[in-house]
Amino acid sequence: DTGVSQNPRHKITKRGQNVTFRCDPISEHNRLYWYRQTLGQGPEFLTYFQNEAQLEKSRLLSDRFSAERPKGSFSTLEIQRTEQGDSAMYLCASSAERQVSYEQYFGPGTRLTVT
Amino acid sequence: AQTVTQSQPEMSVQEAETVTLSCTYDTSESDYYLFWYKQPPSRQMILVIRQEAYKQQNATENRFSVNFQKAAKSFSLKISDSQLGDAAMYFCAFLLKKLVFGQGTRLTINP
Numbered sequence: 001d002t003g004v005s006q007n008p009r010h011k012i013t014k015r016g017q018n019v020t021f022r023c024d025p026i027s028e029h030n031r032l033y034w035y036r037q038t039l040g041q042g043p044e045f046l047t048y049f050q051n052e053a054q055l056e057k058s059r060l061l062s063d064r065f066s067a068e069r070p071k072g073s074f075s076t077l078e079i080q081r082t083e084q085g086d087s088a089m090y091l092c093a094s095s096a097e098r099q100v101s102y103e104q105y106f107g108p109g110t111r112l113t114v115t
Numbered sequence: 116a117q118t119v120t121q122s123q124p125e126m127s128v129q130e131a132e133t134v135t136l137s138c139t140y141d142t143s144e145s146d147y148y149l150f151w152y153k154q155p156p157s158r159q160m161i162l163v164i165r166q167e168a169y170k171q172q173n174a175t176e177n178r179f180s181v182n183f184q185k186a187a188k189s190f191s192l193k194i195s196d197s198q199l200g201d202a203a204m205y206f207c208a209f210l211l212k213k214l215v216f217g218q219g220t221r222l223t224i225n226p
């Protein structure tokens with residue numbers, strides 16, 4: 001069990017550029033979640049997948065955001081035409097459906113800075 | 116919609132003493148899970164303790180225990196024998212399908 005990994009760990013981009021983040025969940029976990037955390041706040045839910053199906057999206061996920069999990073393994077989160085308000089930590093978490101408590105294991109996050 | 120409120124933005128405690136972090140939540144559901152997560156500075160979120168709403172018994176994990184009051188929708192975390200390594204942001208979270216987090220409490224441990 002290598003844990004949830006996220007790449008890159010840090011990303012600095014200019015306003016208007018597109019960025020893509022990757023999340024690799026724990027291998028046997030079929031559920032994958034994306035959250036956004038701004039400084040001093042708790043994480044906010046963005047979207048989640050069960051296997052390759054995207055089951056729920058938050059209103060926070062504007063049309064500039066898209067997430068995929070093509071083969072039910074890793075996931076990508078793309079932000080198009082970045083804005084300064086997109087600056088945040090993007091967290092990925094995974095869980096196994098068979099777990100009674102659906103405990104979510106978090107990755108280290110990708111910190112995005114939009115200049 | 117579910118909401119989680121942590122009314123203490125910051126708390127501090129002397130090393131080896133006990134501290135209690137407060138959390139209240141709002142939901143109309145009867146079957147759910149509650150968690151406390153710890154986020155040390157610049158490090159990833161880790162689970163401290165979990166509580167199933169259908170269980171009346173309060174969860175305990177070593178020095179960490181909860182006081183779960185379902186009717187009052189209250190879920191506080193007690194840390195006994197505080198250690199320097201306990202310093203972190205602590206988040207209370209509610210789970211139905213997705214996690215809903217509180218605003219967090221920053222815990223400082225004074226040596």
